[in-house]
Amino acid sequence: MTKFEIHQFICRTDNYGVLISDKNTGLTMSVDAPDAMKIDEELEKKKLNLTHLLITHKHQDHIDGIEYLKKKYNCTVLGPELEKDQIPQLDITLIGDEYIDFSGSPIKIIETPGHTLGHIIFFFEREKILFAGDTLFLMGCGRVFEGTHEQMFESVKKIRELPADTVIYCGHEYSMANAKFALSIYPNNKNIKNRYEYIQKTVSEKKYCLPTTLEVELNTNPFLLYDDPVFKNELGKIKSTDLEVFSETRTRKDNF
């Protein structure tokens, strides 16, 4: 149970906007700022006052709305120290492995380099809710634009070590494409097959596939299956290390 109300909506084409609010204190946070107008509209609709803006990484589709939202709400903007020169109007920079407080709840900042070098994610430790940005997606993981496969592997591993009942929100709705890929490389896995069908149905009903849970991802996300012997065998990588299996999966997805 959480005291927070979480409101998720699509911005741009496939970015997720997400607002986390505590009705008792009136504090409201947005994770990333993909689209100022859309976020503003949702805030107005819910009668919320934006107090915090947490930025996962510097890509334009995550920071586009900062200026407008900061001007209108005078919210505190927090984001990665390593990308402070590319992200406008940061009030507080975060290096990872520290905690911030939001409405009396501790949020762990976790460094997850790979997609970008400064990427950070936000874990509400008490509520077990993770905002994974572009590091992990439903049945997928972020493209490795700046880091190495090894860095991304270590970042994904940090997520895999969180409690299994962690609820995960992601930066994009890529579920259908990810499910197709997962099924293509692991066609005989019953969990993946079932989930593919579930996603197909959900998308056809124009509903959101997210949030997900770590427990479900552990069984169906090919980027978390690097030590599953059956999966390794399907890839022809039975003798490979976990990192090699992860890297092979990432390369295949890049070329899918």
Ligand SMILES: [Zn+2]
């Ligand atoms: Zn990105």
